[in-house]
């Protein structure tokens with residue numbers, strides 16, 4: 874695991890940039906990667922630059938992995954609390 878953590882989900886979208894001379898106008902759409910995150914109860918999103926994509930994907934993965942791990946530990950603690958040893 875790396876040392877970058879990022880909460881959110883990645884969303885791949887394709888679209889046209891609007892330039893009539895661009896290859897996207899002929900149907901080769903641009904692929905963009907967006908990071909979507911809820912922040913203070915409101916969703917927000919960022920376009921991830923191509924050069925950052927591997928690092929951002931890793932950071933999002935690592936965050937989710939840690940979150941699952943913490944959830945497991947929390948669940949074990951819950952069960953321990955529910956059934957105390959006498």
Ligand SMILES: [Zn+2]
Pocket residue numbers: 889890891892895896897898903
């Ligand atoms: Zn274009």
